[in-house]
Amino acid sequence: MCGIVGYVGNKEIIPILLEGLHSLEYRGYDSSGIAIHDGKVLSVLKSVGKLSKLEEILKNDAGSVNGKNGKNEHVYCGIGHTRWATHGEPSDINAHPHFDSDEKIAVVHNGIIRNYQEVKDKLVKSGIKFLTQTDTEVIVQLIAKYLKENNSVLSTICKTVSDLEGSYALAILFKEKPDKIYAVRKESPLVIGLGEKENYLASDSPTLSRFVDKIVRLGDNEIAEVTKEKVEFFNTKGEKINKTVQKVIKSKDFLDKRGFKHYLEKEINEQSEVISNLLNEFLPSSDSKVKFDHLKLKPEFLKNIDRILILACGTAYHSGLIAKYVFENLTSIPTEVQFASEYLNIKPLLSEKSLVIGISQSGETADTLTAIKRAVSCGATLVGITNRADSALADLSKERLLISKAGLEVSVAATKTFTAQITMLYLLAIYISEILGSTERNNLKPLKQELRLIPRLVDQTLTRAEYYQEQVLKYANKRDFVFIGRGINYPIALEAALKLKELSYIHASGYASGEMKHGPIAVLDPNVPVVSIIVPGETYDRVFQNSLEAKSRSAPMIAVTVDGDKKAESIFDTVLHVPPVTEVMSPFLTVIPMQFLAYYIAEHLGRDVDQPRNLAKSVTVE
Structure with a gap:
């Protein structure tokens, strides 16, 4: 939802932060802001509305950030944020970054702190005054409180997050640490980008793909200390940990509208290509079997499945409802589709004989991830369907993952990812049916022939x-x-x-x-x-x-x-x-x-x- 970007290095910092924030706009937001450190002064500038408002303020107020709009070569690091309001209305004061009372710490946050009122009440009783309605200000004030108790920065962060209940991705600047960004996450995405004498962080890897070739995905309850020379990783006990460096998945220039007026129009018109690419990879002809062997679903398991449960939200939930008809008709396996948000309140009637299919375009949908974890805890087998190979759902699914490969969808409303999801679900139903032998292979061939024709029919529909x-x-x-x-x-x-x-x-x-x-x-x-x-x-x-x-x-x-x-x-x-x-x-x-x-x-x-x-x-x- 919210978007976070950060940079440590010697390049002109404001253009980097703004470019990063622009690439995060697709996530949705109602305000934006930046914080930068020039070695002496920690400055914050923010505004409600579109990024263009923030850019206009930066353009017209040369003294607003470090006196030189971030062009000073002595600017060490900065963080930026696009906010989607959860606590407090969209406004200048509620926009991120947030300062502590002494303006020595700046924080941006993606997530929700469930016990923020409890923590806030304790801080108010200790004499701390709050300026905003946000749960994020609670975090920065708590950090400041613990730092004053003679804790190190790292131990302060560890102590702070131990008091928080909920989800968070945090990027933190300290006035006394002008060359460092601290990042910490729990149940909200945050990725570190590794460069040459410069390093980055962002809410997603496509944003970083514009700047770097290598990334490290921060895991739950992990902290990163980011300087331009290196990045060190710790758990929330303060212990050093090793992380795996990955190559970033380079997206095509996803901000290119290819001549269309809107991204939405472009993405609607890409549906034929998306379906065709998936079929060519996994069902190259109507005579072939579906190539999903990487799922490692054993025939013994499939032949004894007692039920299929599909968990999803929004448009992905609708793709699951379509799949219910296909699964039950082809496999005769009872199939249930649940809103992931509602499944959290339902007794999970699953066993080791159950198959759970989790669907999320981003692979980061909080309700879906929580529901999946609950279902899997009953012993059920998970297959994940997402458009993002570098996502939390991908991590949960491990080898049992289907990537819908629709390409990055910039428009908030899902279109091509919906048709990609139902394509994968049809293929999965056929794959299971082939293994079960519940439908004779000759009877499946006409269905596969029809499916192979769909890209052409979709193309014909788009011409109208x-x-x-x-x-x-x-x-x-x-x-x-x-x-x-x-x-x-x-x-x-x-x-x-x-x-x-x-x-x-x-x-x-x-x-x-x-x-x-x-x-x-x-x-x-x-x-x-x-x-x-x-x-x-x-x-x-x-x-x-x-x-x-x-x-x-x-x-x-x-x-x-x-x-x-x-x-x-x-x-x-x-x-x-x-x-x-x-x-x-x-x-x-x-x-x-x-x-x-x-x-x-x-x-x-x-x-x-x-x-x-x-x-x-x-x-x-x-």
């Missing part, structure tokens, strides 16, 4: 963008939408509603179409469009009937169906066609006009489609 734009803008003035679907397209109704809410701020709800008459139909009137995902197949007639019921309440009716569906064209006010496709493969196509619907309406309304308000790309707090 202008047609979708023309049709959906008729409804851009509506303030409520209802999306309905059945079976494997019910999750698409949920995903469509989520995308419209995320991007346009229009209220939207997704329902199983049969549930409309059990309450939701009461909200229908001429100002509430109903979008029906209605693909020929087993569910068609029932969705059609439910759509008629909505139409009889004077709701404007929009259909997502295949070319040539005359029946739908006869009753719906607007029809968004996709190429002919079987029902089981239809989610790959039906989601695309829904993504465009949300995108074009949001753009028409002047929304920030790449960074919608109040949202974050990596939800690293519970």
Whole structure:
């Protein structure tokens, strides 16, 4: 959620911090700030709003940071931060970095301190005054308190974090340590970048890939002491530890929009390529078996699975719902999909015979990681699906990891990572089915043939963008939408509603179409469009009937169906066609006009489609 960047070295520091913060913008934020040390003065500058506001302040106030905008060759180190508010409203004063009362320590923080009020109350009783509403100020004031008790910096940090409950990634500057940044993490990502006579830190490795070739991923309850010459690592007992140096995964220039107006539009249009790349690697032909042997799922285990549990949040949860239909149809294994956040409150009914599939685009989703740990503690086997090989989910999954390889997704709203996830889930279902022999191989071949055709069909669907734009803008003035679907397209109704809410701020709800008459139909009137995902197949007639019921309440009716569906064209006010496709493969196509619907309406309304308000790309707090 929040983004952290840091630098120690001899280069001009402000441009480095700003470049790092810009590359972290995709994570979502509402304010930003920097702190730098010029060898004598520890300075902080911060502002609510976009980074452009901070840049303008830096440009216009040459004395705001070390008197020379960070161009002084004697500036040793600095840290920067983009904040997504959790404690305290977005404001200049609540923005990071935060000082202690004596302005001798500056801290930036990503995470949530659950016992912050308890710690704050104790500090207030000791005479410390607080200026902000944040949990982060509690951390810096606690550090200052312990440092005054004649502790060393390292022992102070160890003592401080032992008092904290919750998650945190911290970067800390001390006035008395002008050449060092201290970093510490627990359940929130932080990566160290190793350079030549310079070192960096950031919340993610793609940010560091712009500067370095080698990284070290800080683990839970670990501390890094970063200077330009070296980085030393410690556990939170103050003991030195050794860390493994990794090569950074170089991303393509993920800030290049490739001629598209927005990252979201670019990423929608990359879906065909993403699916094609995954199929070419793991299912090169319809005659081949799925190449997932690296998962090391033993046939004995698979043949005795008692259940599959899928844990995810948001869009990843919707991909899991689609997978439930595929897994149960192909393998006959009972499959349950749970919101990871809700699973924390449910008794885990798992055993050593259970398979858990954890899905997270970033691999850092706090609720998902916590739920996975709870499930695995029951003895269940974990398979992780993420877009990031260098993530906490990747660490938890170890060799049982599926990388969706969609490339970095900059827009906050997930599009290409969603289709990458369902591609991997279809492949996993086929892989398990092949091992079980629960479906004859000859019966799987037509399914694999259909799957191999999906990239071409997705490409054909994407070419209809202008047609979708023309049709959906008729409804851009509506303030409520209802999306309905059945079976494997019910999750698409949920995903469509989520995308419209995320991007346009229009209220939207997704329902199983049969549930409309059990309450939701009461909200229908001429100002509430109903979008029906209605693909020929087993569910068609029932969705059609439910759509008629909505139409009889004077709701404007929009259909997502295949070319040539005359029946739908006869009753719906607007029809968004996709190429002919079987029902089981239809989610790959039906989601695309829904993504465009949300995108074009949001753009028409002047929304920030790449960074919608109040949202974050990596939800690293519970």
